[in-house]
Amino acid sequence: MSVREQQEQGFSLRGGKKEQDSKKLPALSVPRRTDHPVMGIQSKKNFINTNAVAAITGLPKKPQPIYVDRRQGDKYLLETSGLVPKYIKKKDYGVIPKYITQRNEDTKRAQKEYEASIVEHLKKNAMKRLSDEERRSLLQGLKKNWEEVYRDFQRLSVEIDTIPKKLYKEKLELQMKQLEHDIEVIEKHKVIYIANE
Known part of the structure; x- marks a missing residue:
């Protein structure tokens, strides 16, 4: 019996007696030394021909848009550069958010209430x-x-x-x-x- 198998079964290395530990070893994700891979499965698919057909019939890949900043040719992605106007093409571009319109209405209402209270105060203390x-x-x-x-x-x-x-x-x-x-x-x-x- 190997040392690993003894540990899995609960034997201690010192005395050979079985320990009654409350802690169990976690399940090992590594395959054992005695385990063998599955052998003999073969596929009749021709990978070379299928890859060639897929390459011929498939659509060509579009190159990533880049920009070059110097003559030596340091290339950078165009999308992350800020040169592409992607935010102005959004549907809600230029629309005032709801929370700002709500805040503006609240301030207008508060201003009207304040002006009304001042007018009332002036009427009360009219000269x-x-x-x-x-x-x-x-x-x-x-x-x-x-x-x-x-x-x-x-x-x-x-x-x-x-x-x-x-x-x-x-x-x-x-x-x-x-x-x-x-x-x-x-x-x-x-x-x-x-x-x-």
Whole structure:
């Protein structure tokens, strides 16, 4: 008995006893040394004649399209070079994909909703136009306030030597400057809008 056959039957090499291993050897795909190939099968087919007939009657092979980049003749396949316009011959060439049209519709819908919300917000917070009578009365009130502040400014003493007097003078000057600015703005603009708050 050969060593291989002993291993297949489960004998160990050391003691000759059969091992009860849970692991079995995988089936060998290599033929055994004792196996012989099948002999004696012959075919009556004439391969030379059939090959000659197939070559004569068959269609000639089309050569692969190539391109040459130098005079020495380095050849490359034309299909993988990018010189053949194979993508523009597809049926769906130039057609916008569905996901892009869907995204465009979603963005248009979102833009319309945003514009509608802004218009609604502006209507809610619409500005009120000041009438001519209100504008005149506002202008008269500002001029009257300016005259009162100017009267208080002229009542100040000529010599301002203490800190509270200086602070009071600066306060009156700021008030007069602000009132002059407001009067100038209202006189300059004929139409005035007031925001609703």
